[in-house]
Amino acid sequence: MITPRFSCSQNEESVVVKIYCPSVRASDIEINVDDTLFTVHINPYYLRLNFSQSLLEDDESSAQYDPSSGYLTVTLTKAEKGQVFKDLDLLSKLLAPRLTEPPPGNPIIEVLDSDDAADIQTDEDALVQATESLTLEQNEILEAAESDWQLKQEVPEPLSSLRTSPTDRYGFLDSYSGYFTHVEHTENEVNELGSEAETLPKSDRRKHRIEHEEKKWDEEYYLADYADGEHIQELLCWRHPHLQLPDVSYTPEEELAMLNLPRKEYLASPLQTRQLYLTLLTLLFAYAYESRTTQHDPTPESGWTLGILIPAFSALDPPPYTDKSTNDPSTFSIEEVISTFVASYRRSLAFPLYRSFALAESCRSDVASFLSKGRRMVLRCLLEMKYILDHHDVYYVYSKIWIDDFCVWIQANASDETLHQLGSLICSLKIPKADIGWDLEELEALVSNSEVGREADSDDESEDEVERMLPTPL
Incomplete structure (x- = not known):
């Protein structure tokens, strides 16, 4: 049909x-x-x-x-x-099936009859007899527990996770595998895991990602963009056209893209839902960077730019990147949001054409603005990312394992209230340069000091020139 x-x-x-x-x-x-x-x-x-x-x-x-x-x-x-x-206007949400009722959390037990008191007494007698037959050592343990003696205790070693398959899943809600089986035979310049993309555990993916970022970091490149920031300043002054519109009204092309999305129902746990919101931040940051650097006019390199800036694409390593989170799944700690943006900042300073901390800050501001406008604005951004990736011969795979599902999930499951909360938090956020890990403040100080030195030299030369022009006293 x-x-x-x-x-x-x-x-x-x-x-x-x-x-x-x-x-x-x-x-x-x-x-x-x-x-x-x-x-x-x-x-x-x-x-x-x-x-x-x-x-x-x-x-x-x-x-x-x-x-x-x-x-x-x-x-x-x-x-x-x-x-x-x-x-x-959220067509995928209308097309989604009816939500099934979740099973009750705890079984309800009702006592229908209390005629089993004699059986209970028998069980208690058996317990007393078993206690009397304990060995001397066992009795000492019981007495120690009653007297609160400080017995030696050791924390058992955690069991290693059981792997039932040689492959590790990835993508939206870890639902995919097999998409990178022959990745070494494709021109995928986004993938940082190579042929091990299908088999590396999550902890090793993160380790590979960080090592690759350290290898690609170039302080001379960063200093050049910091010292000669005229072209960066033009990008900072640009404002996204979507943020200048009062309302979101989808085009026929966008509506057709929504109709072609998969029909899925997601039963994510509170922890998984938190992870999806944090991953969404990295997607929107990459979209904001690509939009600013191309003036919202995608180029053949746009697919690579999106992929290389998103850790969940390049290293199959989505957030969270810290253990400091709140117990409430509807709220987010400052630490986990900062760690999410630190990962995006590092990639924006190590890989693409323009490498500027100020540019990364502007992209973060764009993310806050997108979120403040709710699901419809976020969906529009995701649909544009999907269009760019779908029209690439290699990077379309990331649309299949991430963007398609996000487009469906944002319509049917995401909360405008949570998006607004995240937007407010991100707007007031301050990303410490020290958290990036590359001594950015020291490097910038070197450029500032050298510029001050050049200005002083130029002032001295001007004074000498004036003195030469003055008449010689008699």
Whole structure:
């Protein structure tokens, strides 16, 4: 079956679904409404939408097909007049199946009868007899416990994780494997793990990533961009066009891209959800850097730039990068957010064309602005990243294992409240240069001191020139 293109709108009394299904017979259209579920079937098209509120198929509902345009317009009555249906422009969320009820966390036990008291007493008698038969050493242990003696205790060594497969999974919610089996035979300049990408454990991936960053760091390159910052200043003054628009309105191309996203339902744990939000920060940072350096006009190098700046792409190493996190899954500690941006800052200072701490700071500010505008703005950024990667012969793989799922998840599972909270936190964040690990402040001081020296020399030369021009005293 083919999922047709569609759009949804609403008024006070009804929801209007406009479906593009050309060259069909109107008499063969089957429409069904079941509470929040709406389905349309007409060979070869099939559409199933799950709305946030209940609908009715009554006398006020209607369906009209226009053969000249190929559009079927279905008007459905709201169960409650005036009720607002949210997220009608998030097409992937409408296409997602109904959420299943999660299993209860703890079983509920009810005592139906207490006639087993005699059996309980028998069990207690057996326990007393077993205690009386303990050895002398065992009795000493029991007495020590009662008297709170300080017996020697040792923490057992943790068991090594059991590996049932020679490959380690990666990607969105660690759902993928096999995409880098023959990576050494492709022109993948983003991958830093080489042929070991499929087998390296997560701890080794992080180690490889950090070692590669240290190897690629070039202090002379950084100093050159810091000293001659005219071209950097132009990038700093640029403002993203998306942030100048009051609202987000998707283009037909973006709507088509949403329709082509996979139909998935994600059951992420609170810990996994936290990791996804942190990974989203690295994606948006790379997007902000690519947009600023190209003035929002992607180049053939844009796919490489996105991939090389995202640790989850280049080294299959997503956040978190610190153990300092809060117990509340809906909030984020400053330490874990800083560590996430430090990883992105390091990569922006070690790999791409422009290597500037000030530029990285501007990209962080862009990330805060994107998040403050909510899911729709974040989705637009992700769709643009998807477009760039999908049109590359090699780097499309990162769209398959990360971006596609993020586009679906951000519509159906992400919270605007959490995104706004992250945006506020990031806006007031301060990334210490010392955390980058490359003595940036000392290097910048060298440039500043040399410039002061040059200015002093030039002043001395000017004074000498003035003295030569003065008349010789008699």
